[in-house]
Amino acid sequence: MPVTTVVGTQWGDEGKAKVIDLLSASQDFVVRYQGGHNAGHTVVVGSERYALQLIPSGVLYGTVTPVIGNGVVVDLPTLFKEIDSLESRDVSCARLKVSSQAHLIFPWHQAIDAAMESGRGDGKIGTTLKGIGPAYADKVRRVGIRAGAVLDPQSFEKSVRERAIAAQKEIAMLGGEAIDIDEVVTQFVALGSRLVPYIADTVNVLHDAKDAKKRILLEGAQATFLDIDHGTYPFVTSSNPTSGGAAAGTGLGPRDMTRIVGIAKAYTTRVGSGPFPSELTDELGDKLVDIGREFGTVTGRRRRTGWLDTVMLKHAVRVNSLTDIALTKLDVLDTFDEVKVCIGYKLNGVILTGYPDRSELLDDIEPMYESLSGWKTSLSGVSRFEDLPESARALVRIVERETGIPVSMIGTGPERDAVIVRDDVKVPA
Numbered sequence: 016m017p018v019t020t021v022v023g024t025q026w027g028d029e030g031k032a033k034v035i036d037l038l039s040a041s042q043d044f045v046v047r048y049q050g051g052h053n054a055g056h057t058v059v060v061g062s063e064r065y066a067l068q069l070i071p072s073g074v075l076y077g078t079v080t081p082v083i084g085n086g087v088v089v090d091l092p093t094l095f096k097e098i099d100s101l102e103s104r105d106v107s108c109a110r111l112k113v114s115s116q117a118h119l120i121f122p123w124h125q126a127i128d129a130a131m132e133s134g135r136g137d138g139k140i141g142t143t144l145k146g147i148g149p150a151y152a153d154k155v156r157r158v159g160i161r162a163g164a165v166l167d168p169q170s171f172e173k174s175v176r177e178r179a180i181a182a183q184k185e186i187a188m189l190g191g192e193a194i195d196i197d198e199v200v201t202q203f204v205a206l207g208s209r210l211v212p213y214i215a216d217t218v219n220v221l222h223d224a225k226d227a228k229k230r231i232l233l234e235g236a237q238a239t240f241l242d243i244d245h246g247t248y249p250f251v252t253s254s255n256p257t258s259g260g261a262a263a264g265t266g267l268g269p270r271d272m273t274r275i276v277g278i279a280k281a282y283t284t285r286v287g288s289g290p291f292p293s294e295l296t297d298e299l300g301d302k303l304v305d306i307g308r309e310f311g312t313v314t315g316r317r318r319r320t321g322w323l324d325t326v327m328l329k330h331a332v333r334v335n336s337l338t339d340i341a342l343t344k345l346d347v348l349d350t351f352d353e354v355k356v357c358i359g360y361k362l363n364g365v366i367l368t369g370y371p372d373r374s375e376l377l378d379d380i381e382p383m384y385e386s387l388s389g390w391k392t393s394l395s396g397v398s399r400f401e402d403l404p405e406s407a408r409a410l411v412r413i414v415e416r417e418t419g420i421p422v423s424m425i426g427t428g429p430e431r432d433a434v435i436v437r438d439d440v441k442v443p444a
């Protein structure tokens with residue numbers, strides 16, 4: 016039965032949550048597979064705006080079972096804050112399942128994240144300071160505490176204390192801010208007991224659901240170029256947002272995925288440091304920030320902006336096995352006189368045939384642009400592809416030509432129904 020995966024194709028904030036919300040109407044399970052509360056996923060329904068960090072974006076449908084998969088790192092204070100906030104707005108989280116194999120984030124991870132960032136000086140990554148990297152580091156060096164540990168409260172308390180004592184030394188070595196070990200232990204013993212009813216063997220739950228012909232959507236956080244392997248290392252996150260990570264982070268197999276949708280903004284944004292070949296540092300970049308409201312959902316930071324880069328998208332098609340693309344925020348370009356799309360990279364005067372393997376090369380890239388005249392009209396309310404202005408359709412065709420896959424959805428505004436779902440292109444079920 017269909018398993019749909021949704022992944023970001025740029026540096027995050029492509030509008031994944033809006034597309035996931037749209038697709039969730041016909042799903043039984045929506046599963047986060049990596050990342051943590053560094054994600055900020057916004058869904059707008061009428062006058063209501065939901066900014067989700069950990070709970071899958073499908074939660075707004077009462078028919079969906081939201082699942083936090085084994086690949087996620089879970090910050091319990093944020094999880095319960097989010098549950099309380101959603102439930103106060105009449106969105107039930109009672110069906111939520113949290114994988115017993117997901118790793119927990121603790122306050123020492125945040126202290127280490129902050130200490131490492133300040134130690135980097137000018138080489139700052141610009142992390143969200145949520146403790147994501149240090150929590151994944153503990154997972155990989157096999158000293159992490161998994162969510163299922165809360166099922167044995169005494170041993171959980173012992174592990175939290177032991178890890179807190181070890182982490183305190185690491186924080187001191189890094190010159191970071193000490194944690195109050197007793198306070199952390201008390202806080203997490205309470206949070207742990209609250210987590211108990213949500214703990215599940217999600218790997219088997221998802222396989223059983225698949226066998227029972229349920230529909231499953233795998234929700235990516237972050238994006239292809241923030242991927243620890245495929246992104247602009249070291250200016251990346253510490254997980255695999257690419258579709259391979261969806262298999263590892265849920266326990267479903269790669270061949271279970273029937274559709275893999277890449278989400279691309281009609282321009283490009285990035286929060287934090289790192290290379291950005293098509294970046295605009297002039298007033299056009301400011302205009303994208305203003306009209307696109309490009310400020311981080313989680314940290315409030317101003318996002319860097321630039322033109323759409325199809326060299327990146329083409330690479331995202333490769334590393335994710337994308338079946339189709341959702342092109343979001345096309346309406347943000349409504350008032351531009353000219354719209355550019357990067358269709359190639361030149362390095363030292365030579366045209367590259369693929370996306371460079373070494374991210375340091377990106378600093379010297381000369382982007383090659385195709386230019387379109389702006390459509391200078393509002394896309395608001397347009398619901399059919401053929402009703403889009405000619406140059407807006409031309410932009411969509413450039414994306415299809417460069418990536419070799421169809422653009423199946425086009426975003427025309429933040430609201431749930433502001434989207435063109437094309438019926439003239441074929442996508443897997």
Ligand code: GDP
Pocket residue numbers: 023027028029030031032033054055056057058059307312343344345346347425426427428429430433
């Ligand atoms: P995500 O992290 O990929 O889920 O994206 P974010 O929620 O961080 O950022 C996307 C922002 O763009 C949110 O504020 C959305 O409400 C908004 N958005 C999504 N799709 C569209 C669209 O097609 N047009 C406009 N104008 N805004 C959109």
Ligand code: IMO
Pocket residue numbers: 023026027028029053054055056140141142143144145146147148235236237238241250251252253286287288
């Ligand atoms: P969503 O899911 C945009 C960026 C941070 C930083 C880098 C590493 O909303 O698209 P981390 O805290 O993960 O160690 O930070 O990754 N980053 C994001 N940028 N959208 C996100 O999530 C991001 N999550 C992390 O800004 O540059």
Ligand code: MG
Pocket residue numbers: 027028029054055056057312
């Ligand atoms: Mg976001």
